[in-house]
Amino acid sequence: MLRPYLAFPRSFRLILRPVALASKVTSLSSAPWLTGTRLSSSGTQWKSRQGRDAYVRHAKIVPSSYPRHPFIVLIRTKDRRKGYAPGSWSQVAVDRTRPHGRVIGIDLIPAQPPQGVAAFQGDFLSPVVQKLVKEFIAQSHGGRPLKAERNNVDEDDDMLPENTIIDQPSYIDRERHSTESRGPPSSSTPADSNSRNLVDVVLSDMSAPWEQVSGYSSRSLSNPYDRLMNTSGIASRDHAGSMNLCEAALHFASDTLKPGGHLVCKFYTGSTDKRLEQQLKVLFSEVYREKPESSRSESKEAYFVALYRKAKATIEH
Numbered sequence: 001m002l003r004p005y006l007a008f009p010r011s012f013r014l015i016l017r018p019v020a021l022a023s024k025v026t027s028l029s030s031a032p033w034l035t036g037t038r039l040s041s042s043g044t045q046w047k048s049r050q051g052r053d054a055y056v057r058h059a060k061i062v063p064s065s066y067p068r069h070p071f072i073v074l075i076r077t078k079d080r081r082k083g084y085a086p087g088s089w090s091q092v093a094v095d096r097t098r099p100h101g102r103v104i105g106i107d108l109i110p111a112q113p114p115q116g117v118a119a120f121q122g123d124f125l126s127p128v129v130q131k132l133v134k135e136f137i138a139q140s141h142g143g144r145p146l147k148a149e150r151n152n153v154d155e156d157d158d159m160l161p162e163n164t165i166i167d168q169p170s171y172i173d174r175e176r177h178s179t180e181s182r183g184p185p186s187s188s189t190p191a192d193s194n195s196r197n198l199v200d201v202v203l204s205d206m207s208a209p210w211e212q213v214s215g216y217s218s219r220s221l222s223n224p225y226d227r228l229m230n231t232s233g234i235a236s237r238d239h240a241g242s243m244n245l246c247e248a249a250l251h252f253a254s255d256t257l258k259p260g261g262h263l264v265c266k267f268y269t270g271s272t273d274k275r276l277e278q279q280l281k282v283l284f285s286e287v288y289r290e291k292p293e294s295s296r297s298e299s300k301e302a303y304f305v306a307l308y309r310k311a312k313a314t315i316e317h
């Protein structure tokens with residue numbers, strides 16, 4: 001059955017990966033974790049499961065121009081899209097909002113965004129990063145520039161000129177060069193009144209980073225990039241991390257979404273997700289829990305799809 005969020009207009013303004021868009025977008029990570037048991041990507045169990053997984057098989061046939069990581073984004077109509085992280089959600093967002101939609105992506109890790117995406121590298125839990133993104137939204141609400149209007153941009157370069165790196169050093173640099181603990185997540189900045197009511201959809205597919213405490217000889221564990229793409233496999237940690245990130249996305253949505261706008265956020269099920277659901281219901285008229293078909297049944301990954309921001313409701317910081 002078609003759900004209402006299939007009917008998004010094509011002109012949506014999107015804030016992407018972590019915080020971003022979608023129409024009936026379902027995302028699936030090929031996270032190599034089984035409940036509580038960590039398997040390296042060379043593990044036979046993982047390999048055999050990957051081979052059986054239709055979504056992973058599908059990923060192998062996508063054009064080589066897509067980023068390499070086996071990550072798949074689906075639009076669950078017949079319009080099934082494919083791609084890899086990082087960037088597959090943003091790619092879908094750009095496609096779905098042509099020609100004038102504006103897509104902004106934010107991520108901890110440096111990654112070349114798909115053409116047409118304005119990308120920020122930074123920690124979405126940082127008030128500084130949120131403030132910069134809100135300022136950017138306030139300054140650029142005219143929509144995606146038409147080719148003919150973009151006199152300063154090289155004709156061959158379809159990329160928006162605003163790709164920005166903030167909060168240096170990057171997360172990976174910090175991980176490599178510092179043993180400091182990250183400390184508790186900071187709260188969001190107070191709302192920037194100029195960015196209020198400009199965003200149509202906020203999408204978060206963030207997964208909380210986790211620090212390595214074992215498995216130093218395993219390449220898939222010692223590479224921070226791989227760890228950022230996957231869960232820790234420890235259910236309580238993944239759940240708690242996802243609640244922090246969803247809450248940040250909810251506050252951001254409260255500060256920036258138009259009345260009638262939507263939020264999609266990934267979470268890992270656990271003891272406090274009901275509380276988040278209640279908060280979502282304060283801001284949105286409809287809230288659904290979605291378990292994508294492409295998500296393995298043993299995975300605790302799920303999405304909240306929150307529709308139709310109420311005009312007068314806000315979430316206090």
Ligand SMILES: C[S@@+](CC[C@H](N)C(=O)[O-])C[C@H]1O[C@@H](n2cnc3c(N)ncnc32)[C@H](O)[C@@H]1O
Nearest residue numbers: 085086087088089107108123124205206207228
């Ligand atoms: C599962 S991947 C997202 C893949 C994405 N949907 C795509 O289509 O490419 C999760 C991402 O969340 C990012 N992330 C996790 N915590 C974050 C934070 N606090 N701020 C920004 N990005 C974060 C990670 O760096 C990682 O790239």
